[in-house]
Structures are given as C-alpha cells and as structure tokens.
Amino acid sequence: MIPQASLAAALSEKRSDRRIDVLRHIQDCGSISEAARRVGISYKAAWQALDTLSNLAGVELVQRSVGGRGGGGAQLTADALLLLEAANAMGQAREQLHVQLEHARQLPAAADPQARTAGAAGISVATTLARLQVMTSMRNQWPCVVAQLSRSGPLVQVQLQGAAAGAQFGLQSHITDESAQLLGLRQGLPVLAMCKATAVTVQAASGATALAPGGNG
Known part of the structure; x- marks a missing residue:
C-alpha cells in the first residue's frame, strides 16, 4: 500500500x-x-x-x-x-x-x-x-528557561528554571545529544517542559523537581 x-x-x-x-x-x-x-x-x-x-x-x-x-x-x-x-x-x-x-x-x-x-x-x-x-494530552506543562546543559556520553542533562503560582522551581531532564542539537538548546532559551505525572520525582525545596529519563522536555 x-x-x-x-x-x-x-x-x-x-x-x-x-x-x-x-x-x-x-x-x-x-x-x-x-x-x-x-x-x-x-x-x-x-x-x-x-x-x-x-x-x-x-x-x-x-x-x-x-x-x-x-x-x-x-x-x-x-x-x-x-x-x-x-x-x-x-x-x-x-x-x-x-x-x-x-x-x-x-x-x-x-x-x-x-x-x-x-x-x-x-x-x-x-x-x-x-x-x-x-x-498533546499532557496536563503538566511549564514555560521554562534553559539554565544549564551538561553532557555525559550520549545524554545531555538539561536544567530548567520556571515559575508557577508566584513560586520559582527547577526541573532536570535527560535527553539524547542528537535531540539537544536539533532543538538548538542553549542557556537562556525559553522552552516548554512537558511530562506525565508518573515521570516526575519531586525533591525537597532546596533541590529541583526532576523529570525522570524519558520525560519530555
């Protein structure tokens, strides 16, 4: 066909x-x-x-x-x-x-x-x-800014900063190096972070909310 x-x-x-x-x-x-x-x-x-x-x-x-x-x-x-x-x-x-x-x-x-x-x-x-x-059907969406990129082998750790309901928060996600290149990620770039609730690990206030590997960023 x-x-x-x-x-x-x-x-x-x-x-x-x-x-x-x-x-x-x-x-x-x-x-x-x-x-x-x-x-x-x-x-x-x-x-x-x-x-x-x-x-x-x-x-x-x-x-x-x-x-x-x-x-x-x-x-x-x-x-x-x-x-x-x-x-x-x-x-x-x-x-x-x-x-x-x-x-x-x-x-x-x-x-x-x-x-x-x-x-x-x-x-x-x-x-x-x-x-x-x-x-997308994902309800968890946050406008963020890329704060830092750290490469480790084939993966890139992306650290994001955002704000919601008057409070600031941080997100971390891991994506492939190829995806980071195609997205043109760089420090200071505005992005929209999205994930399923099951892909999120919440840390203490002194840390950052982490998107588990495989979460969308």
Missing part, C-alpha cells in the same frame, strides 16, 4: 525548523553530511531529523545514491520539495501575522474599544500561539 503524504503532520511541530533546515541544505549541496555541517549538527542528528520528518509525512523525503563517479549523494523527492515550499509559505505567513498582532498590541489607548484592548494586552503573541500549537 502506497503511504499517503501528510505534510501537515511534518510541519505541525514548531521546533521542526532545524529539521527543515537539513532538507534545505540537502537541496543546495546534495549531501547529508555537508547539510549537517552547515546546520551545525552531527551526521547522526541529521539522520534523526530526516527519519522524524519522513515518519511524520509518511513518505520518503530523501533518495540516496551510493558510490559511483560522483562518490554518492542525496536528492530530495518531489514530496520533500513540496514540504519545503509549504514550510517557506508558513514561515512567511507566521511572520506577517506576528508583526500585525504585535503592532495591534502596542497601540495606545484610543476611542476604539478593540484598539484599547489590544494596547493593554500583555501577552507575547508568538510565544502563546506556539504553545497552543503543541498537540
């Missing part, structure tokens, strides 16, 4: 930008290893990006040729080219919408009730829409 392409699924995650970048550079240079170098990730992380996008789309996105006079290479399929076209269009539309809404938010108080409401708004439109875009 021929799989049905689902480009919307491949684009549904806000954090897919680096994965899409891998496709863009493969289109430019015809090489997965060179695309990984240009994006600033490992060859293994680039393959993880391609596997993730292919699984989400349900179709093959890259065709590889091994050996030969040119030494082999990689070429995007027609579905991958359509995916890039859709990603570019969505990026432009998001940027235009963000500019329009942020402009409305900064309007001074005026006779127009809508303008007054927009001017008094205190939310970050881009951040709020990005959080709403995440499709």
Whole structure:
C-alpha cells in the first residue's frame, strides 16, 4: 500500500525548523553530511531529523545514491520539495501575522474599544500561539528557561528554571545529544517542559523537581 503524504503532520511541530533546515541544505549541496555541517549538527542528528520528518509525512523525503563517479549523494523527492515550499509559505505567513498582532498590541489607548484592548494586552503573541500549537494530552506543562546543559556520553542533562503560582522551581531532564542539537538548546532559551505525572520525582525545596529519563522536555 502506497503511504499517503501528510505534510501537515511534518510541519505541525514548531521546533521542526532545524529539521527543515537539513532538507534545505540537502537541496543546495546534495549531501547529508555537508547539510549537517552547515546546520551545525552531527551526521547522526541529521539522520534523526530526516527519519522524524519522513515518519511524520509518511513518505520518503530523501533518495540516496551510493558510490559511483560522483562518490554518492542525496536528492530530495518531489514530496520533500513540496514540504519545503509549504514550510517557506508558513514561515512567511507566521511572520506577517506576528508583526500585525504585535503592532495591534502596542497601540495606545484610543476611542476604539478593540484598539484599547489590544494596547493593554500583555501577552507575547508568538510565544502563546506556539504553545497552543503543541498537540498533546499532557496536563503538566511549564514555560521554562534553559539554565544549564551538561553532557555525559550520549545524554545531555538539561536544567530548567520556571515559575508557577508566584513560586520559582527547577526541573532536570535527560535527553539524547542528537535531540539537544536539533532543538538548538542553549542557556537562556525559553522552552516548554512537558511530562506525565508518573515521570516526575519531586525533591525537597532546596533541590529541583526532576523529570525522570524519558520525560519530555
């Protein structure tokens, strides 16, 4: 049975930008290893990006040729080219919408009730829409900031800082090095931490709430 392409699924995650970048550079240079170098990730992380996008789309996105006079290479399929076209269009539309809404938010108080409401708004439109875009049944979600990254072999310990109900808290989670690369994690980066209640170990107030290995971050 021929799989049905689902480009919307491949684009549904806000954090897919680096994965899409891998496709863009493969289109430019015809090489997965060179695309990984240009994006600033490992060859293994680039393959993880391609596997993730292919699984989400349900179709093959890259065709590889091994050996030969040119030494082999990689070429995007027609579905991958359509995916890039859709990603570019969505990026432009998001940027235009963000500019329009942020402009409305900064309007001074005026006779127009809508303008007054927009001017008094205190939310970050881009951040709020990005959080709403995440499709998950997990109720435990906390906006956080990356405080520190510590690498140990194939894993990266991510320390996060957040606040809820007027109190500050800390979170720790372990993810693979490839996932850390694709997420572009760095100190000071705002993130949304999510986990199941069964994946949480709570420590004393002097410590940090720890997400068990395998928890989502």
